[in-house]
Amino acid sequence: MSTALSWTGRLSSLYIGLFLYGASMAVVLRAGLGNIPWDVLHEGVAEHVHLSIGVVSIVLGAVALLAWIPLRQMPGLGTVSNVIVVGLAFDAVAPHLPAAPGWRLAVPMMLGGIVLNAFATVLYIGARLGPGPRDGLMTGLVARTGWSVRLIRTVLEVTVVVIGVALGGTFGIGTVLYAVGVGPLIQWFARVLHVTAAVSGDDTAPDRVTDPV
Template identity: 65%
Template structure:
């Protein structure tokens, strides 16, 4: 029998997970089409895609698989959200890139960039808040934090600087959008995540022993 959490919240959690992943892929495409800069991982993805016959979304998927392999020595546990993240985001990004136009006007490019960053924050909070496990890149960060004892800030910064520099050397787009993402994504997710996190059930009142004083 399913636990109350799974039984009562599963439909919402699944909908939130996959809608979040689809919107994440769409937000990536918006930032790419703006041409004003990408987040560090997407700078890497774009750089690899530009130098290979692979589509952007295919590179996202393959990179996710490679990152998951790095989970093995870190002893990270996969979740439905982890596996879905690898596949759905890449497919959604490719479909969105095929559908979206490339805006010529600077005002539209800026709008694509700003909306892309904001939508990425909503999508991130949605799929994390569904509580089906972290994405491969987030799991890599948390696994390294646990295994090395270093701070989240140090580990995340080290990873993102490495992938950003590598992607830039490969020709990925670095620009004002990269800076906006770096400055804005943390505070936005911080605000949105509590509102989109599915809560665990509380214990029934009759199962909790309450005492008026020392026993």
């Protein structure tokens, strides 16, 4: 049974969602079958600057947030938290996972990581405390250009994947499956957790989500 989120519930949903998002990034990356699109870039940059992937994620998240200024986007608590918590969660979880395991473990790790990523996305978006820096960059570009969300997202993700691969990031079947599968999974979890309006960007509907723990 779902109930309107209290402030405490929204904070719990936000931070649990962000931690699980960072954990899901680590699971997919450690599977070794292809990273989440932005993580292709994070890994590629990390190869050249001798920083952890989590730290690179934080730095590039901050850069994306700076890009909000000319796009006239306003960050929220969730935006700033996203920049910091996701990268820290990645670095906390990644060392405890096997790196590039055999396919019998790699495949369920990859699939489980993608599902976990979608679930985590719905939790933190359902909190309605501000989009992530990369999501805000996307919506800001949509508002400024008039192009569709699908087109802007595709252009952004293709761009970061191409740059990431050029820098040494891992592209593979996991990247492709994430690109085609995470959207439907997010929609399904949004219906299950009763946050469809929040995920679709309709802020006129009441905040509703089940207990995330």
